[in-house]
Amino acid sequence: MAAKNIMIVGVGGQGTLLTSRILGGLATAGGYDVKLSEVHGMAQRGGSVVTFVRYGEKVAEPIVEEGQADVLIAFERLEALRYAHFLKEDGALIVNDWRIDPIPVVIGAAEYPEGIIETLKKDYKVYTVNATEESKKLGNPRVFNLIVLGIAAQHMDFTVEEWYDVIERTVPPKTIDINKKAFDVGYHLVSE
Amino acid sequence: MSEMKKVIMLGNEAIARGAYEAGVKVSAAYPGTPSTEISEYLVQYKDNLYCEWSPNEKVAAEVAVGASVVGVRAMCCMKHVGFNVAADPAYTVSYMGVNGGLVIVVADDPGLYSSQNEQDTRMVARAAQLPVLEPADSSEAKEFMKQAFELSEQFDRPFVFRTTTRLAHSQGVVELRERKQIEDKPYEKDIRKTVMMPGNAKLRHIEIEKRNLELAEAANTLPINKVEMKDTKIGVITSGIPYQYVKEALPDASVLKLGMVNPLPRKLIEDFASRVEELYIIEELDPVIEEQVKSWGIRAVGKEIFTVQGEYSANMIRRAVLGEEPNFKTPAQVPVRPPILCPGCPHRSVYYVVKKLGLHVAGDIGCYTLGAVAPLGVVDTTVCMGSSISSLHGMEKAKGKDYIKNWVAAIGDSTFLHTGINSLMNMVYNNATGTVLILDNSTTGMTGHQDHAATGRTLQGDPAYAIDIQGLCRAVGVKHVTEVNAFDLETLEKTIKEETARDEVSVIITKTPCVLLSKGKKPLYIAHEDKCRKCGMCMKPGCPAMTRRENGTIRIDDTMCTGCGLCMDLCRFGAIELVKAGDR
Numbered sequence: 001m002a003a004k005n006i007m008i009v010g011v012g013g014q015g016t017l018l019t020s021r022i023l024g025g026l027a028t029a030g031g032y033d034v035k036l037s038e039v040h041g042m043a044q045r046g047g048s049v050v051t052f053v054r055y056g057e058k059v060a061e062p063i064v065e066e067g068q069a070d071v072l073i074a075f076e077r078l079e080a081l082r083y084a085h086f087l088k089e090d091g092a093l094i095v096n097d098w099r100i101d102p103i104p105v106v107i108g109a110a111e112y113p114e115g116i117i118e119t120l121k122k123d124y125k126v127y128t129v130n131a132t133e134e135s136k137k138l139g140n141p142r143v144f145n146l147i148v149l150g151i152a153a154q155h156m157d158f159t160v161e162e163w164y165d166v167i168e169r170t171v172p173p174k175t176i177d178i179n180k181k182a183f184d185v186g187y188h189l190v191s192e
Numbered sequence: 193m194s195e196m197k198k199v200i201m202l203g204n205e206a207i208a209r210g211a212y213e214a215g216v217k218v219s220a221a222y223p224g225t226p227s228t229e230i231s232e233y234l235v236q237y238k239d240n241l242y243c244e245w246s247p248n249e250k251v252a253a254e255v256a257v258g259a260s261v262v263g264v265r266a267m268c269c270m271k272h273v274g275f276n277v278a279a280d281p282a283y284t285v286s287y288m289g290v291n292g293g294l295v296i297v298v299a300d301d302p303g304l305y306s307s308q309n310e311q312d313t314r315m316v317a318r319a320a321q322l323p324v325l326e327p328a329d330s331s332e333a334k335e336f337m338k339q340a341f342e343l344s345e346q347f348d349r350p351f352v353f354r355t356t357t358r359l360a361h362s363q364g365v366v367e368l369r370e371r372k373q374i375e376d377k378p379y380e381k382d383i384r385k386t387v388m389m390p391g392n393a394k395l396r397h398i399e400i401e402k403r404n405l406e407l408a409e410a411a412n413t414l415p416i417n418k419v420e421m422k423d424t425k426i427g428v429i430t431s432g433i434p435y436q437y438v439k440e441a442l443p444d445a446s447v448l449k450l451g452m453v454n455p456l457p458r459k460l461i462e463d464f465a466s467r468v469e470e471l472y473i474i475e476e477l478d479p480v481i482e483e484q485v486k487s488w489g490i491r492a493v494g495k496e497i498f499t500v501q502g503e504y505s506a507n508m509i510r511r512a513v514l515g516e517e518p519n520f521k522t523p524a525q526v527p528v529r530p531p532i533l534c535p536g537c538p539h540r541s542v543y544y545v546v547k548k549l550g551l552h553v554a555g556d557i558g559c560y561t562l563g564a565v566a567p568l569g570v571v572d573t574t575v576c577m578g579s580s581i582s583s584l585h586g587m588e589k590a591k592g593k594d595y596i597k598n599w600v601a602a603i604g605d606s607t608f609l610h611t612g613i614n615s616l617m618n619m620v621y622n623n624a625t626g627t628v629l630i631l632d633n634s635t636t637g638m639t640g641h642q643d644h645a646a647t648g649r650t651l652q653g654d655p656a657y658a659i660d661i662q663g664l665c666r667a668v669g670v671k672h673v674t675e676v677n678a679f680d681l682e683t684l685e686k687t688i689k690e691e692t693a694r695d696e697v698s699v700i701i702t703k704t705p706c707v708l709l710s711k712g713k714k715p716l717y718i719a720h721e722d723k724c725r726k727c728g729m730c731m732k733p734g735c736p737a738m739t740r741r742e743n744g745t746i747r748i749d750d751t752m753c754t755g756c757g758l759c760m761d762l763c764r765f766g767a768i769e770l771v772k773a774g775d776r
Contacts, residue, residue: 044640067521
């Protein structure tokens with residue numbers, strides 16, 4: 001098979017590294033060649049961060065380039081808009097419908113774009129969820145990324161059991177149950 | 193028996209694993225993105241080897257040199273600019289050669305994800321006459337580490353192991369092997385090789401020139417330099433991560449992939465060049481391979497069409513070589529999202545006071561460099577580790593002691609111990625009067641919370657004497673040393689006013705742990721819509737957890753607020769309230 005290209009974008013501190021570990025573990029367990037690329041260091045301090053995950057028979061470069069992503073997972077609306085052009089023609093865009101103001105917006109030097117989801121829907125297949133609110137209902141706002149991953153799972157090649165396995169192996173033992181629950185919420189969510 | 197287990201590993205983790213499998217016994221490093229995780233992964237093998245955080249890269253390199261001299265395999269790890277700090281031992285150990293294999297791992301940062309410049313380690317290594325290996329993925333990172341130690345001992349050369357951010361922070365599949373049992377080499381005193389005074393060094397210089405020629409000759413047949421002959425219309429010489437982009441963009445091209453990028457295998461290159469119609473040299477940053485190849489009279493295309501800045505990509509190579517435009521939708525124009533100080537960061541509070549007092553800041557390397565950007569915008573200069581204190585001193589000597597009352601130096605605890613302490617000694621010695629703020633958050637913050645000489649814990653997790661920074665400043669002769677809580681705005685303001693006015697060197701230590709270190713339940717603040725007068729006072733420090741509602745009142749994002757309380761202290765109308773109890 002041709003390599004499957006996944007991107008995770010968000011704001012530094014939102015847990016993109018955990019998410020990439022889960023996807024990496026998943027693809028490795030599936031017997032694929034896998035490459036991932038992450039952002040560490042300064043950009044993690046509230047900056048725009050992007051993680052690439054590629055898996056297939058043989059993967060060369062560790063990054064996903066413009067126009068090549070099969071699935072783009074965005075943990076924040078503005079970041080979805082920033083990276084949407086990385087998607088393939090028929091790629092799936094999964095957006096956590098949540099807003100975090102970048103500093104130019106905080107200080108009034110720029111406007112946070114209005115109607116991002118509507119704008120994106122004109123050009124892309126968009127699936128949205130307010131995972132941050134949903135995860136608060138589960139009692140831990142930090143597991144929102146598993147809800148988003150749950151939706152992404154609908155567009156990937158792995159079984160629920162495979163996802164559960166990797167969640168169990170990756171997240172801290174005390175949080176396995178709530179992370180699985182969060183994944184379920186996303187996996188069974190019908191959004192368009 | 194080999195384990196042959198396949199796992200997915202970060203480039204840096206694979207380097208650590210390679211070192212372990214190669215039988216490394218001593219490793220020293222100072223944290224620096226993108227090299228930091230090597231040591232953090234290496235520590236899992238502490239039953240088999242020793243590893244440490246040293247206060248700076250020069251010390252780390254010298255620790256490794258010592259270990260090599262007495263006959264064990266040793267390494268040190270650093271980012272590219274750290275190699276400058278370690279340049280002094282590196283240039284001379286190059287003359288000495290090795291006893292136990294010696295590898296200097298240096299991580300470059302094309303694209304400046306987390307650095308102050310974009311220098312190319314291959315240039316530095318060439319100047320120091322050090323051989324360089326460069327892997328192209330995690331699997332090679334592990335294997336090449338083992339190669340580096342073998343070659344180091346075989347040719348009696350310390351080796352530089354060059355990586356880049358993309359390699360260091362990419363994961364790939366790696367096959368695990370067992371650790372090699374390497375016997376310690378006997379130490380036999382031979383000062384002609386280990387005491388680099390002129391008479392000895394002169395002879396060593398001749399010797400290493402010879403060794404490098406032998407190595408260059410051997411490079412023609414080393415399996416880490418490999419030729420992949422395909423269509424001969426296009427031939428590419430490349431190495432490291434750009435090799436992967438070449439494979440994506442030009443799958444049918446013939447490729448000479450160099451695993452050793454210094455010295456170059458001249459015969460191999462000449463032969464490859466003669467077999468292809470059009471030769472491209474594709475290397476990120478400087479034209480290191482290209483200039484040498486062209487100097488041999490070989491026709492090739494390189495920096496005429498490829499940039500010396502930033503990272504490459506397959507799309508970029510398709511564009512430059514094939515004239516193909518990749519197909520994708522126009523990117524949206526959106527506000528930038530630069531990195532910022534975290535919600536609850538103690539630096540924000542200190543900088544708020546510094547800004548209020550209208551002071552200039554000679555800055556340094558760490559999270560607090562971010563005080564340079566709006567809305568704080570207080571940092572005037574950032575050069576390199578430790579430079580805040582020494583450049584403040586230079587400003588005073590240039591413009592006088594009254595001028596410097598409008599300035600402070602700002603440096604973190606780890607950076608202070610790295611090289612800042614030397615600069616402070618210089619201030620005391622040369623009768624300076626400036627004021628130094630040590631923003632002590634009890635960790636090496638930007639690189640992800642590493643211990644240092646003042647945290648009381650080693651890399652291996654053992655308890656250690658925690659250097660008392662206050663006592664250290666006093667010991668070098670600073671008479672006025674004050675410690676203040678970073679969130680105590682009143683005391684902080686008073687102290688900075690008093691100390692900058694003083695005609696003697698003074699140090700203010702703002703001691704509050706990094707907000708990311710504090711675990712457990714945190715207090716939380718909310719902004720009452722009805723009491724908010726929209727004055728914007730609370731917004732001045734630029735906390736990312738605070739936004740305005742459509743009606744102009746303030747809203748605090750409860751998923752981001754860490755409960756530092758800075759905004760509440762700034763609100764004059766009682767609109768911000770603590771909702772959950774907890775320690776400040």
